[in-house]
Amino acid sequence: SQQGEEDPQALSIQEGENATMNCSYKTSINNLQWYRQNSGRGLVHLILIRSNEREKHSGRLRVTLDTSKKSSSLLITASRAADTASYFCATDGGSNYKLTFGKGTLLTVNP
Amino acid sequence: DAGVIQSPRHEVTEMGQEVTLRCKPISGHDYLFWYRQTMMRGLELLIYFNNNVPIDDSGMPEDRFSAKMPNASFSTLKIQPSEPRDSAVYFCASRGTGLETQYFGPGTRLLVL
Numbered sequence: 001s002q003q004g005e006e007d008p009q010a011l012s013i014q015e016g017e018n019a020t021m022n023c024s025y026k027t028s029i030n031n032l033q034w035y036r037q038n039s040g041r042g043l044v045h046l047i048l049i050r051s052n053e054r055e056k057h058s059g060r061l062r063v064t065l066d067t068s069k070k071s072s073s074l075l076i077t078a079s080r081a082a083d084t085a086s087y088f089c090a091t092d093g094g095s096n097y098k099l100t101f102g103k104g105t106l107l108t109v110n111p
Numbered sequence: 112d113a114g115v116i117q118s119p120r121h122e123v124t125e126m127g128q129e130v131t132l133r134c135k136p137i138s139g140h141d142y143l144f145w146y147r148q149t150m151m152r153g154l155e156l157l158i159y160f161n162n163n164v165p166i167d168d169s170g171m172p173e174d175r176f177s178a179k180m181p182n183a184s185f186s187t188l189k190i191q192p193s194e195p196r197d198s199a200v201y202f203c204a205s206r207g208t209g210l211e212t213q214y215f216g217p218g219t220r221l222l223v224l
Contacts, residue, residue: 031211033211033212035215041217041218042115042202042204042215042216042217042218043154043202043204043213043215044215045212045213045214048211048212088154092211097142097159097161097166098144098156098159098167099144099156099213100156101146101153101154102153103153103154104153104154
């Protein structure tokens with residue numbers, strides 16, 4: 001079963017706007033990761049946040065984690081058309097080896 | 112590094128035929144994962160290997176699916192016989208010990224008619 005569930009399923013914004021995607025999960029984790037998938041391509045790792053961290057930044061990406069609510073959010077600031085892709089959260093369920101992916105948020109950034 | 116390599120990139124076959132998907136992980140990575148992606152079910156882990164040994168195959172849908180890793184640089188996922196419901200994109204991913212992120216190949220898009 002899918003442990004991570006992203007919300008919304010689809011998001012359409014204008015270039016320059018910020019995009020926020022949310023992820024909820026069900027069990028304890030060691031870390032949570034976000035991946036991006038461009039159409040017709042494999043997934044690419046974006047950022048990892050550990051269970052003892054609350055916020056992490058990488059360039060235009062900001063990830064938050066609330067383990068009490070079992071939720072995470074990914075914020076992309078100043079979006080660009082090239083950010084158009086599907087974004088997935090993945091949790092390790094405490095295993096350190098297996099990842100369980102949500103169904104993703106399809107982000108469309110209109111020029 | 113060339114990244115994770117998968118072949119073929121596209122496969123069209125008829126129901127009942129055998130399908131073999133291939134994967135070459137990143138050199139030095141000792142974990143290899145096979146995933147299946149469909150619109151309905153999203154990205155599902157089928158099986159993963161550590162040091163060429165299958166560790167968890169609980170995601171393999173049924174006996175028609177089998178996976179092998181004869182050496183550190185090669186793995187196959189075989190479907191025999193194939194069925195239309197096997198149509199999906201199959202991804203291979205690898206990671207190294209001590210690393211927490213997985214590196215995905217470009218995927219094989221399988222269509223079973």
